Amino acid sequence: MTLTLTPLWEVFIRPRNGLNHKHVGSLHAADSELAMQAARDVYTRREEGNSIWVVASSEIVASDPDKAGENFEPAADKVYRHPSFYDIPDDVGHM
Amino acid sequence: MASNSELIDVLVTLGDDHLILGHRLSQWCGHAPMLEEDLSMPNMALDLIGQARNLYSYAADLEGRGRTEDDFAYLRSDREYRNCLMVERPNGDFAHTMLRQLYFAAFMKPFWERVAAGSDDRLASYAAKAVKEVSYHVRHAGEWVVRLGDGTEHSAARMREAVDALHPYTDELFTVTQPMRKAIEKGIIPDPKDIKDDWMVTINLVFNQAFLAVPEVAFPQQGGREGLHTESLGHLLSELQYMQRAYPGLSW
Numbered sequence: 576m577t578l579t580l581t582p583l584w585e586v587f588i589r590p591r592n593g594l595n596h597k598h599v600g601s602l603h604a605a606d607s608e609l610a611m612q613a614a615r616d617v618y619t620r621r622e623e624g625n626s627i628w629v630v631a632s633s634e635i636v637a638s639d640p641d642k643a644g645e646n647f648e649p650a651a652d653k654v655y656r657h658p659s660f661y662d663i664p665d666d667v668g669h670m
Numbered sequence: 671m672a673s674n675s676e677l678i679d680v681l682v683t684l685g686d687d688h689l690i691l692g693h694r695l696s697q698w699c700g701h702a703p704m705l706e707e708d709l710s711m712p713n714m715a716l717d718l719i720g721q722a723r724n725l726y727s728y729a730a731d732l733e734g735r736g737r738t739e740d741d742f743a744y745l746r747s748d749r750e751y752r753n754c755l756m757v758e759r760p761n762g763d764f765a766h767t768m769l770r771q772l773y774f775a776a777f778m779k780p781f782w783e784r785v786a787a788g789s790d791d792r793l794a795s796y797a798a799k800a801v802k803e804v805s806y807h808v809r810h811a812g813e814w815v816v817r818l819g820d821g822t823e824h825s826a827a828r829m830r831e832a833v834d835a836l837h838p839y840t841d842e843l844f845t846v847t848q849p850m851r852k853a854i855e856k857g858i859i860p861d862p863k864d865i866k867d868d869w870m871v872t873i874n875l876v877f878n879q880a881f882l883a884v885p886e887v888a889f890p891q892q893g894g895r896e897g898l899h900t901e902s903l904g905h906l907l908s909e910l911q912y913m914q915r916a917y918p919g920l921s922w
Contacts, residue, residue: 613707
C-alpha cells in the first residue's frame with residue numbers, strides 16, 4: 576500500500592474518565608475516519624480506554640532536538656521552582 | 671420438546687452463519703493489505719465466533735443430550751450446516767471481503783435489535799451484546815466500501831466486480847425456513863421481510879457514496895438453508911474441523 580495515500584496518525588487514549596489522553600502509538604490510515612477506526616481496532620482491544628484522539632502526525636509541531644540546549648537546560652539550576660521547600664501543616668491533609 | 675426443536679434449529683442456523691463468516695474473516699489474519707486491517711478483521715472474526723458460541727451453547731442446552739458448542743462446530747458434515755451461501759464464499763480480494771461483511775452486518779444489525787426486544791430472554795441478552803459488535807462491523811465495512819468504490823479507477827473496478835459476484839447471494843438472507851416461521855410467530859426473531867427496508871437503506875446509503883449501483887439479479891443463489899452448499903464449504907470445514915477429526919476429543 577502506497578504510504579503517501581495512507582499517512583501517519585498519532586493515537587491518544589484516555590484510560591478512564593478524569594485522566595488525560597495519553598500518547599500510545601501511531602498508525603497509517605487514508606483519512607481521519609479510518610484512522611479513528613484503526614485506532615479502535617489496534618489500541619483498544621484490551622479495554623485500554625474509553626476515549627480516542629487521533630491527530631495527523633504532520634500537524635504536530637515538534638521542538639528541534641538541536642535546540643534542546645537552549646530550550647531545556649536553563650531550567651536545570653532553578654530548583655526553587657519545585658514547590659518542595661516548605662512543610663505542609665498536618666491539618667491540610669492529603670494534597 | 672416440539673417447540674424446542676424448532677428454536678434449536680433456528681439457533682444452529684444462525685450459529686452456522688456466524689461461525690463460517692467468522693472463520694472466513696480469520697483467514698485474513700497475517701494476510702491483510704495493512705497491519706491495521708490485519709487486526710481489524712480478526713477482531714470482527716472474534717465477535718462473530720463469540721456469537722456463534724453463544725448460539726450453539728444455547729442450542730446444546732435446549733437439546734439436553736449432553737452435546738456442546740464444539741459438537742455443533744466440529745462434528746457436523748457440510749450437508750448438516752445451514753449457513754447461507756454468501757458467508758462460505760471464498761474471501762476473494764479485500765473489496766469482496768468488505769462488501770460481504772457489509773451485506774451480512776447490514777442484515778444482522780436490525781435483526782439483533784429486534785431479537786433484543788423479542789420474547790426469548792436468553793437470546794435477547796445475546797442479541798443486546800451482538801448489536802454493539804455488529805454496529806461497528808456495518809461502520810467499518812461501509813467506510814471501506816465507500817473508499818474503494820470512490821477511490822482509484824482500479825479500486826472502483828474491483829469493488830464493482832465484488833458487487834456483481836456477491837449480490838446474487840443476498841436474497842438468501844431473507845429466506846424463511848419452517849422453524850424460523852415458528853420462531854417468528856412466537857416473537858423470538860423478526861420476520862426478515864420486515865427488516866428488508868432497513869437493509870436496503872444501509873446498502874443504498876453506502877452505495878450512493880461509493881458510486882455503486884445495486885444490480886438486478888436474474889438468478890439469486892441459495893440452498894445453504896437446506897444444507898445444499900457450494901464447493902467451498904467442504905474445503906473450509908476440512909480446515910476448521912481438522913483437529914477434532916484427526917484427534918477425536920482432543921482438548922487444550
